[in-house]
Amino acid sequence: xxxxxxxxxxxxxxxxxxMTFKSGNExxxxxxxxxxxxIGIQKITSVPExxxxxxxxxxxxxxxxxxxDVRLRFRQEPIEYTDRTCIIVIDVKNIVVGLIVQTIAEVxxxxxxxxxxxxxxxxxxxxxxxxxIGKAANGVKLLLDPDKLINDKDVSAFEQMTEQ
Amino acid sequence: MAEExxxxxxxxxxxxxxxxxxxxxxxxxxxxxxxxxxxxxxINEIFRIMHTxxxxxxxxMYTNISTISHKLEDIFYFLRESQPEHVPHEELTGYILDVSxxxxxxxxxxxxxEEPDGDEKDLVGQLEAFLKKIKGNGGTVQKHExxxxxxxxxxxAQQYYIPPVATENSRFYRIRITYEPGTEMxxxxxxxxxxxxKEIAEDLLYTPDDIITNExxxxxxxxxxxxxxxxxxxxxxxxxxxxxxxxxxNNIDIQECSAEEFLVGFExxxxxxxxxxxxxxxxxxxxGIIIEAAEEGSSAAGKHSEDPKPGDYVxxxxxxxxxxxxxxxxxxxxxxxxxxVNVEKMDLLMDLIGELVIAEAVVxxxxxxxxxxxxxxxxxKAAAQLSKTTTELQDAIMAMRMMPLTNTxxxxxxxxxxxxxxxxxxxxxxxxxxxxEVDKNIIEHISDPxxxxxxxxxxxxxxxxxxxxxxxxxxxxxxxxxAKNEGxxxxxxxxxxxxxxxxxxIYEKACQNGxxxxxxEAYTDREIYSFITLPGFSTKEKVTELSGRGVGMDVVVKNIxxxxxxxxxxxxEGKGSTMTLKIPLTLAIIDGIILGSAGSTxxxxxxxxxxxxxxxxxxxxxxxxxxxxxxxxxxxFPVVRLNRHFHLQGGGESVxxxxxxxxxxxxxxxxxxxxxxxxxxxxxxxxxxxxxxxVKGISGCTQLGDGSIALILDTGGLx
Numbered sequence: 001x002x003x004x005x006x007x008x009x010x011x012x013x014x015x016x017x018x019m020t021f022k023s024g025n026e027x028x029x030x031x032x033x034x035x036x037x038x039i040g041i042q043k044i045t046s047v048p049e050x051x052x053x054x055x056x057x058x059x060x061x062x063x064x065x066x067x068x069d070v071r072l073r074f075r076q077e078p079i080e081y082t083d084r085t086c087i088i089v090i091d092v093k094n095i096v097v098g099l100i101v102q103t104i105a106e107v108x109x110x111x112x113x114x115x116x117x118x119x120x121x122x123x124x125x126x127x128x129x130x131x132x133i134g135k136a137a138n139g140v141k142l143l144l145d146p147d148k149l150i151n152d153k154d155v156s157a158f159e160q161m162t163e164q
Numbered sequence: 165m166a167e168e169x170x171x172x173x174x175x176x177x178x179x180x181x182x183x184x185x186x187x188x189x190x191x192x193x194x195x196x197x198x199x200x201x202x203x204x205x206x207i208n209e210i211f212r213i214m215h216t217x218x219x220x221x222x223x224x225m226y227t228n229i230s231t232i233s234h235k236l237e238d239i240f241y242f243l244r245e246s247q248p249e250h251v252p253h254e255e256l257t258g259y260i261l262d263v264s265x266x267x268x269x270x271x272x273x274x275x276x277x278e279e280p281d282g283d284e285k286d287l288v289g290q291l292e293a294f295l296k297k298i299k300g301n302g303g304t305v306q307k308h309e310x311x312x313x314x315x316x317x318x319x320x321a322q323q324y325y326i327p328p329v330a331t332e333n334s335r336f337y338r339i340r341i342t343y344e345p346g347t348e349m350x351x352x353x354x355x356x357x358x359x360x361x362k363e364i365a366e367d368l369l370y371t372p373d374d375i376i377t378n379e380x381x382x383x384x385x386x387x388x389x390x391x392x393x394x395x396x397x398x399x400x401x402x403x404x405x406x407x408x409x410x411x412x413x414n415n416i417d418i419q420e421c422s423a424e425e426f427l428v429g430f431e432x433x434x435x436x437x438x439x440x441x442x443x444x445x446x447x448x449x450x451x452g453i454i455i456e457a458a459e460e461g462s463s464a465a466g467k468h469s470e471d472p473k474p475g476d477y478v479x480x481x482x483x484x485x486x487x488x489x490x491x492x493x494x495x496x497x498x499x500x501x502x503x504x505v506n507v508e509k510m511d512l513l514m515d516l517i518g519e520l521v522i523a524e525a526v527v528x529x530x531x532x533x534x535x536x537x538x539x540x541x542x543x544x545k546a547a548a549q550l551s552k553t554t555t556e557l558q559d560a561i562m563a564m565r566m567m568p569l570t571n572t573x574x575x576x577x578x579x580x581x582x583x584x585x586x587x588x589x590x591x592x593x594x595x596x597x598x599x600x601e602v603d604k605n606i607i608e609h610i611s612d613p614x615x616x617x618x619x620x621x622x623x624x625x626x627x628x629x630x631x632x633x634x635x636x637x638x639x640x641x642x643x644x645x646x647a648k649n650e651g652x653x654x655x656x657x658x659x660x661x662x663x664x665x666x667x668x669x670i671y672e673k674a675c676q677n678g679x680x681x682x683x684x685e686a687y688t689d690r691e692i693y694s695f696i697t698l699p700g701f702s703t704k705e706k707v708t709e710l711s712g713r714g715v716g717m718d719v720v721v722k723n724i725x726x727x728x729x730x731x732x733x734x735x736x737e738g739k740g741s742t743m744t745l746k747i748p749l750t751l752a753i754i755d756g757i758i759l760g761s762a763g764s765t766x767x768x769x770x771x772x773x774x775x776x777x778x779x780x781x782x783x784x785x786x787x788x789x790x791x792x793x794x795x796x797x798x799x800x801f802p803v804v805r806l807n808r809h810f811h812l813q814g815g816g817e818s819v820x821x822x823x824x825x826x827x828x829x830x831x832x833x834x835x836x837x838x839x840x841x842x843x844x845x846x847x848x849x850x851x852x853x854x855x856x857x858x859v860k861g862i863s864g865c866t867q868l869g870d871g872s873i874a875l876i877l878d879t880g881g882l883x
């Protein structure tokens with residue numbers, strides 16, 4: 001019972017909060033309940049013959065975690081990793097993945113009423129990862145759907161392949 | 165709450181301990197299964213095990229376990245004390261295993277939170293009958309001991325009697341007490357004398373030695389007197405004072421004697437001839453002499469049971485020339501030094517150590533240290549020490565999760581034994597590579613499938629004695645159970661020399677069941693054999709107790725697949741079958757060689773590497789289509805350049821800049837070209853996260869000592 005209450009409370013406190021990061025000139029947000037932790041950039045072991053956005057594997061305290069470069073995922077120009085580059089470790093349905101982002105911004109609260117669906121004009125291909133546009137106090141954040149971000153169609157396609 | 169007796173922890177402890185004891189019991193029994201009888205060490209060990217189980221189950225109020233272990237303890241008490249000859253060993257072995265099974269079953273019930281309600285009465289009855297039988301077999305000498313056997317059994321005789329070492333001040337006395345004729349209960353009086361001397365005696369022997377338990381000994385004492393040998397730091401007068409002289413004692417004769425005489429005890433012939441020899445033996449085995457002398461006495465002077473005193477117990481010390489048994493005992497001692505730890509705690513520890521390694525790197529490569537002109541000599545020394553310790557720590561935790569297959573294989577021994585006995589087949593089980601280490605989780609999963617395979621081999625594979633006689637096979641069937649690391653997997657091979665699989669029968673059956681829809685020629689042998697792994701398939705016409713219901717093989721395959729393994733079946737009709745379980749080495753520790761290519765680190769299993777060769781350009785052979793070969797000492801190998809194979813950026817182009825590793829996989833060889841050889845390390849294999857698609861030629865990844873990740877090459881994927 002106590003656990004349950006706590007959990008409900010936890011979810012309540014996490015509700016409407018988004019971890020935001022900068023990639024290119026845009027700010028993106030990701031639901032804070034997906035975020036496990038944020039770590040600095042560290043040595044990445046690349047895995048051959050994978051998609052270019054999958055940068056490889058990192059060792060997170062003995063756990064092997066794959067990392068993907070968000071910029072490459074969005075088909076943006078790659079940039080060099082610096083001290084400001086961070087890895088956001090997210091957990092989506094028990095798949096733990098690290099997202100390499102240019103700069104971590106802040107945690108913002110965005111009310112559900114402040115979120116509007118993305119405009120469907122212009123055929124921006126990376127729109128499929130953005131499920132909403134949130135208006136926060138200091139600007140507009142593109143809210144990402146982490147599920148789509150990591151479990152894209154082509155991902156599941158080759159997952160099926162490997163299963164066979 | 166607080167006053168509630170905490171049985172939780174005790175229960176865990178009890179289950180764990182009893183489980184271990186039973187395992188040990190089984191291993192002792194099976195080690196001795198082909199012998200004519202148990203040796204002394206085994207008897208003592210079994211006695212001790214049953215005694216412990218009896219005690220602890222008694223405390224836990226599991227009366228049926230307690231009762232049954234008590235009965236078995238009785239039997240072994242008798243065996244130990246009386247050393248009867250003609251014990252039907254096979255029958256006894258059966259009973260021990262029955263008891264072990266019974267207790268194991270009850271423990272399982274307790275573990276599942278049920279009441280241990282098994283009915284022990286049948287088995288207890290059988291054990292009682294058996295005890296009576298061996299007592300009868302023991303010959304006339306043992307007969308008079310029977311009445312008090314029951315009483316003796318309650319004596320908690322777990323202490324070994326080790327004669328104290330004689331000091332310089334020790335003096336030895338021979339005491340003869342004679343009682344007035346007609347004295348009643350002279351044996352009790354004699355015992356009173358023994359009892360009173362116990363306070364000062366360093367060592368004490370007396371005859372007749374069964375005064376407490378044998379009422380007839382009183383007559384002997386009256387006729388011949390009561391004879392004692394005492395080793396004590398006391399004078400004659402002290403002893404005289406202590407022995408009760410008040411009632412019925414006719415005469416007390418105390419004589420000082422030599423240590424040799426004392427050691428020889430009551431056997432006159434020994435005293436004359438072999439005193440010197442005995443003395444010599446005292447030097448190397450303190451414990452042995454008295455008892456050996458006593459044993460001599462038992463053959464010469466009738467029944468001379470080892471020890472009548474409650475609480476004391478005399479054991480014949482190990483004779484020289486039994487080094488093998490000694491070694492075995494040491495082995496057992498080593499086994500006992502295990503503790504059980506919650507796996508979660510281990511995982512936590514592993515994570516923490518991982519973090520420690522990273523923290524270490526952060527400290528040692530801290531940019532603050534790069535101030536010019538800083539004297540870091542002492543820092544570097546301390547840092548080296550820290551690195552060494554953390555590396556060792558990491559190695560230790562990595563090795564901790566691994567367990568040898570020894571226990572699992574031992575269980576199989578039992579299964580072969582049971583099954584072969586039930587079927588009347590003589591089968592030897594040969595175990596190879598039982599020390600191969602596998603992650604604990606995997607061990608838990610392979611036990612059942614392996615059991616099925618072994619049972620199948622025993623039941624279907626190995627022919628009956630008569631059938632074997634008709635062919636030119638040796639009469640004893642043979643099953644080989646082998647484990648090894650091969651090609652990045654652990655292979656567990658069950659091989660029998662039985663009749664093998666009948667392709668036609670399998671095909672026919674498959675047709676009947678609608679599994680096969682093509683002509684027989686359209687299937688390869690392997691495909692036909694794989695039919696038997698499908699649900700509901702069994703070629704065995706009649707269902708036996710052991711197998712034949714056709715639920716075996718598909719369950720085996722399902723279980724193996726659940727942990728990502730596979731089952732290969734090979735068979736030759738008339739020669740036998742080979743079933744190979746290929747278990748992934750998730751977390752299996754392998755010895756690896758670390759290679760560097762184009763800035764990436766790879767690990768290859770040491771066993772797969774034949775050699776490393778520095779090559780020159782003139783050894784290369786280039787095909788127009790881009791294939792490359794290399795001639796090494798007259799043999800031609802295909803060349804795989806790791807950087808090109810995995811499309812890595814950079815890496816040496818000239819073969820003279822790097823090194824060739826000759827890898828072998830299932831008889832096939834390939835030369836892998838890498839830039840450098842980094843080192844060798846024991847590595848824990850981890851799977852590549854499923855998020856990343858499987859890459860051919862890479863079987864997993866591992867964490868190196870510095871916390872970085874290296875990819876493990878799958879030799880099979882490269883050749």
